[in-house]
Amino acid sequence: MTLLSAKKIHFIGVSGIGTSAIAKWALENHKQVSGSDLTLQPTSKWLIENGANISIGEHKEVNLPSDSDLVIYSNAIPETNPELLQAKKLKIPAVSYPQSIGELMVGKKGIAIAGTHGKSTTTAILAQILIEAKKDPTVIVGTRLGIFGNTNERVGKGEDLLVEADEYKRAFLDYRPTVAAILNIELDHVDVYKDEASILEAFKKFAGKLPISGSLILNAQDKNFSDIKKSTQAEVLSFGFENTDIMAFEVNTGKEGVNFKVKGLYNGTIETKIFGQHNVLNILAALAIAYVMKIDFQIAKAAVEKFPGSWRRFEKKGEWQDATVIDDYAHHPTELKATLLAARQAYPGKRVVCVFQPHQKIRTKQFFKEFVETLKLADLNIIPEIYQVAGREENIKISSKEIVEKLGNGVYYAKDVADSVEIAKKIIKPGDVILTVGAGDITNFYQLAKKIKPLVF
DSSP states (O other): OOTTTOSEEEEETTTSTTHHHHHHHHHHTTOEEEEEESSOOHHHHHHHHTTOEEEESSOOGGGSOTTOSEEEEOTTOOTTOHHHHHHHHTTOOEEEHHHHHHHHHTTSEEEEEEOSSSHHHHHHHHHHHHHHTTOOOEEEEEEEEGGGTSEEEEOOSSSEEEEEOOOGGGGGGGOOOSEEEEOOOOOOOTTTOSSHHHHHHHHHHHHHTSOTTOEEEEETTSTTHHHHHHTOSSEEEEEESSSSSEEEEEEEEOSSSEEEEEEESSOEEEEOSOOOHHHHHHHHHHHHHHHHTTOOHHHHHHHHHHOOOOTTSSEEEEEETTEEEEEEOOOSHHHHHHHHHHHHHHSTTOOEEEEEOOBOHHHHHHTHHHHHHHHTTSSEEEEEOOBOOTTTOTTOOOOHHHHHHHHOTTEEEESSHHHHHHHHHHHOOTTOEEEEEOSSGGGGHHHHHTTOOOOOO
8 A cells, every 4th residue: 555545544643844734735635544653743733723633632542543544643652652563453554754755756856955955945945946946846845934934845736856854863865855955954853863874874875865867955064065975976066165066145134134146056145034044044045946946046046035934933923022033943052153143243232132942861961062152142031941852852951050150140040931921021121132942842832922822842
């Protein structure tokens, strides 16, 4: 049984940003969808509202309909999951989320955006370009987009399938793209990769899977550029700030976003609605793929300039206590630094208050020194307790209190997000910029501060 031929599909971990996208695709392709997850999220709420039968709470054997044709499970689901074990008992075929992505790419022109940082934004920008170019793509992305009705997936009738390629548990090795970008490579997911060499090896294998007729877009600024280039038989196009196939120069920050000139594959000026030098590189990668796909520069330029940004990617939430609240998903030191620098560029002269919730004890422990140094870029910091992923980290001993102690003055410990709001009430001044940063429920800060019903985590 395959994803394309199955009529009744059960999804384990259906609230996940990737798995929910495949479930949405299944609904839109007139398949019967059931699923389960520990918590209700906006993604799973949409599925329920559109006809899916979703069980929220503890995973149980009874959640799996016995007449299911296929089970698709999130990469975060362990082999001991009772629903997965029940599927094996009932001899119902089960495949992982990345395996299902690989199957979808068969018969399509697969485009995959990989890298430790910037995948969601680059995928979203390229999706906007493809839509403007009338390519009518199918897109699966790790964030919610306004252009997709605030969801994370789009079903198109064109031949292009654009996906965000996740490196967690080497998921992207199951994908079958003909065009790919690798934005950057750094150590992350330290529960999977023991060191930088091991994550580099995974990206080299990913590059090596591209066909000789394919194209690989690489960041020439990345220290692993040469190693990756040697790993592929595909055409390689580079992007960066000097001596590359497509290059950005005269980069400036305006009131609405970052502006720059581009030369090489395309030539012209780009004026955007997003901030940060890291986003210049993301745009260049998207433009390089647009060039490979023979899209006219004026169409690509218009799409980039129209792009409003993504959910939780330097997203302006609104005003609170006469301060501006910006929400961002950054959970790695490099991402946190890029977010803080973007805030300095977007709001020059303003006091920056960073409410940073570390995500996972293992990541906090691995990058402790880097987090401490990066947080010094803020004027004040509030550090809620570490957001833990259920079932993964019970034996790791570390607390946000240790970051607070190391930073010293101008930093406050909060036991949770609600506590961070109470602390912020006392220290925020009119004109401040509040950054709520992290991959956990810190995104609820603004809702709690404004007394709006928060998202469920």
